[in-house]
Amino acid sequence: MTGCHLGRGLGAVLALGLLAGCASAPPWPETGAAPQAEDIEPATVMVGDVPFFPQEKYQCGPAALATVLNHRGLDTDPESLKDKVFIPGRQGSLQVEMVATARAHGLLVYPLEPELGAVLEEVAAGNPVLILQNLQLDWWPQWHFAVVTGYDRGEETLILNTGTLEHYSMPHDVFMATWARADHWAVVTLPPTQTPATAQRLPYLRAAHDLEASNHPEAALTAYRTAEERWPDDPTPIMAQGNLAFSQHRVEKATDHFRRAVQRFPGFAAGWNNLGYALEAQGCNVFAYQAKACAGNLAPERFDDQSRPTASSNADHCPALPSCPLVQ
DSSP, X not given: OOOOOOSTTHHHHHHHHGGGOSSOOOOSSOOSSSOOGGGSSSSEEEOSSOOOOOOXXXXXXXXXXXXXXXXXXXOOOHXXXXXXXXXXXXXXXXXXXXXXXXXXXXXXXXXXXXXXXHHHHHHHTTOOEEEEEEOSOSSSOOEEEEEEEEEETTTTEEEEEXXXXXXXXXXXXXXXHHHHTTTTOEEEEEOTTOOOTTOOHHHHHHHHHHHHHTTOHHHHHHHHHXXXXXXXXXXXXXXXXXXXXXXXXXXXXXXXXHHHHHHHSTTOHHHHHHHHHHHHHTTBHHHHHHHHHHHHHHOTTTOOOOOOOSSSSBOTTOOOOOOOOOOO
């Protein structure tokens, strides 16, 4: 939840915030799973075409969200977003509303690793980063959304659009302290045709599935296709496309995806299993039995449904079944 009491007195507020913890901020660059900050070039970055919306009282959530949405070419403003993300009784916004509203605009919301290097790499790639900070104390929090739009490695500062301040240079230790007290929450919002600079396969697919689960199937399908291009050696994005089609009762399209999965990855038991169910839904009973049997042979501990088909023939429209690989 954000209260967003932020204005010209930012320096004093942040100075107070630094009193919250005894531990010092990690040095620049921070090491971890994400690339080290010292490896990210160029040393100074300012993301272009990032609009600035000075927040009104308690409105840091709508202002920050409008910033990242407009950067992606969407025409909106804090006033239009206020009713979607602002909770008057709490005088602030929750992350869940911010994320849901970004998805409602057809964008994929990708959570970053809690490492400074992840933030810097996204910014270096031209992706502004939406962050949450706690500007005061752990036991007396003042939550605040802001957008990281640049950094200067030589000065060890991050550049933010925050509150009523555009291109504010925040010292690294202040940023790390306030960000850490908000559990290092940071996301990038992208069209589903793109992957983040720091994208990892499973987190990206989860973000794509979140689009599907929030009733944005076309955006989800685009994201699954993007994942297939990014990770061509993994059958999961193809399976996701098939599962989405099956959930929409488009069984022929689902069958096409599952057939494609087992043709490219013949030893992938889950692909054969799903292909069997898609064929069964089309009345291709013999081929369905053969596909399920293949799944059972490849992974008997997972797939043991080898019940006989209810009919002895396939419908006329049934596609040919790929060859099941022999189990050694």
